[in-house]
Amino acid sequence: MSRITGRDTSPEKLVRSLLHRMGFRFSLHRKDLPGKPDIVMPRHRTVIFFHGRFWHLHRNCKQARIPKTRYAWWKAKLEGNAARDLKKRTELRKLGWRVPTVWECETAKPEKLRRRLERLLA
Numbered sequence: 001m002s003r004i005t006g007r008d009t010s011p012e013k014l015v016r017s018l019l020h021r022m023g024f025r026f027s028l029h030r031k032d033l034p035g036k037p038d039i040v041m042p043r044h045r046t047v048i049f050f051h052g053r054f055w056h057l058h059r060n061c062k063q064a065r066i067p068k069t070r071y072a073w074w075k076a077k078l079e080g081n082a083a084r085d086l087k088k089r090t091e092l093r094k095l096g097w098r099v100p101t102v103w104e105c106e107t108a109k110p111e112k113l114r115r116r117l118e119r120l121l122a
Contacts, residue, residue, distance in 0.1 A: 011107040012038060012050045018114050024121065034095075035088030044121055046098040049085070053104050057082045061105055 016039065019026060026041045033040065037047035053064035057078040066074045089099045100120050106113050 009050075009052075011052075011104050014107050014110060015039070015048070015050055015102050015113070015117075018110060018117060022114065022118065022121075033097075034091040035085070037092070037099075041121070044098070045096060046100070046121060047092055049089070049099065049101045051085070051101055051103055054078075055081055056085055056103075058103050058105065061103070063105070 016026075016028075019039065024041060024044075026039045028039060029036050030040045033047065035049070038050040039048040041047070051058065053061045055078070057066075058064040066078060085101075089101075092099045098120070102113070102117075106116070
């Protein structure tokens, strides 16, 4: 578990690369915003959170399941992460930001993800 990083993962770098090639400029992990969003685009008043399917409990994803060992502890931990995510998204929306989330499994189809990002930022 100690080797799991919270930033600069390969899927996150893919999303940043897509955005950059699309001509968008952004900053990373701004500490002055609730939840320290992964990507911040002030010009578009948009922040993007990048979530891994396990740690953020991606609903309806086959690979986002709670481990069977210490099930109660993991369930509380992962549901707490999801509740915190919802709270931070709500806070950002109240401040006037658009808050899309990109899931780890979406990076498997980069072209589809690129089209989604274009629609979100149009």
